[in-house]
Amino acid sequence: IVVNSFVETDDRIMESGNHSMVFKFILAGLSEQPKLQLPLFLLFLGIYVVTVVGNLGMITLILLSSPLHTPMYFFLSSLSFIDLCHSTVITPKMLANFLVEKNIISYPECMTQLYFFLVFAIAECHMLAAMAxxxxxxxxxxxxxSVIMSHHLCFWLTVVVYTLGFIGSSIHTGYMLRLFFCRTNVINHYFCDLFPLLELSCSSIYINELLVLFLSAFNILMPSLAILTSYIFIITSILRIRSTEGRYKAFSTCSSHILAVSIFFGSAAFMYLQPSSISSMDQGKVSSVFYTIVVPMLNPLIYSLRNKDVKSAMKNILNKRGHT
Incomplete structure (x- = not known):
């Protein structure tokens, strides 16, 4: 067998034997229409700024306000950290796509982005279950x-959440690194996601697709079932409360979490819990925007605007700053 190797002039693809190794990918982005590039850039830049300020503000507020040093807000600060990291892994590279003709990402950068995107996406699924x-x-x-939700339990639940994120991401990325990419180097997406990358592979992706369905079922359906079960018991318990005020207070503490869960799991399930042949990448892009960009921005707004404790803590800190 004669093995021929050469590198193309643009240094994107090296062909070796029967396989081509892609060294650089081009991210297609959300839209190829020139007129939409600047408006979309400004829109998503604004969303990213709100995301960073909102989540950093939530983390800082919870750290500085002693009344918020409870398990509920410990998990909320962890969720804010996950959202901040999740958005930062995706959005800056996405914004670059609106400013350049070809948004090039190297193979190592692409695999790194995929790895950390999956870490924080999986971690968010399980963190929402822990909050439920x-x-x-x-x-x-x-x-x-106070006895059940001890500091010890909260700490270990958080450790489990991140551990599941790293394990799931390592499995997906490890099997992705085994593939050869030779069909094209254009990823029909605004970041390195599983299905768009699998479409470019000239290797067998049977195991990868099985892993996507199995791990997505575990990381999306299992937390969803845990959350659903929790809220069945919660609603049953709330309906037993005799006072209208008590019911309203109980429902208000859960409504923010239900809203955040519905948006995140709904968009993630649409993307991952169906075969790639059925899933349209254009529809997938729109779905991905929700759980990678919109949800990380909405979470701090949902939990702050609909939470009296957070509003009160914010007023107290602002009053202290005003007096000093």
Whole structure:
């Protein structure tokens, strides 16, 4: 067998034997229409600024305000950190796509982006489930809440959340590194995601697709079922409350979490819980915008605007700053 090797003039593809190794990818982005590039850039730049300010503000507020040093806000600060990292992995490179003719990303950068995107996406799924469990204990077992939701349990739940994120991401990325890419180097997406990359492979992707379906079912369906189960018990418990004010207060503490969960899991399930042959990449892009860009921006707004404790803590800190 004669093995021929050469590198193209643009240094994007090296062909070796029967396979081509792509060294650089081109991200197609959200839209190829020139008129939309600047408006989209300004829109997503504004979203990213709100995301960074909102999540950093939430983390800082929870750290500085002692009344918010509770399990609920510990998980909320962890969620804000995940959202901040999740958005930062995706958005800056996406913004560059609106300013350059070809948004080039190297193979190592692409795999790194894929790895950390999956870490924080999977971690967010399980963090939302941990938050649902916290609400379940708070409403269904209020007298034992401080005993059950101890600092020790909160710490280990958070460790498990991140561990699942790193394990799931390592499996996906590890099997992605085994593939050869030879069909084209244009990724029909605004970041390095699983399905768009699998479309470019000239290797067998059977195992990769099985892993996507299996791990997506585990990381999306399992937390969703845990959240659903928690809220069935929560709603049952709330309906037993006799006072209207008590019911309203209990529902208000859960409504923000339900809204955040619905948007995140709905858009993620649409992208990952169906075969890639059925999923349209153009529809996938729109779905991806929600869980990679919109949700990280909305979460701090949802939890702050609909939460009296957060508003009160913010007023107290601002008043202290005003007096000093």
């Amino acid at each position: 469990y916290d609400r379940y204990v708070a409403i269904c077992n209020p007298l034992r809440y």
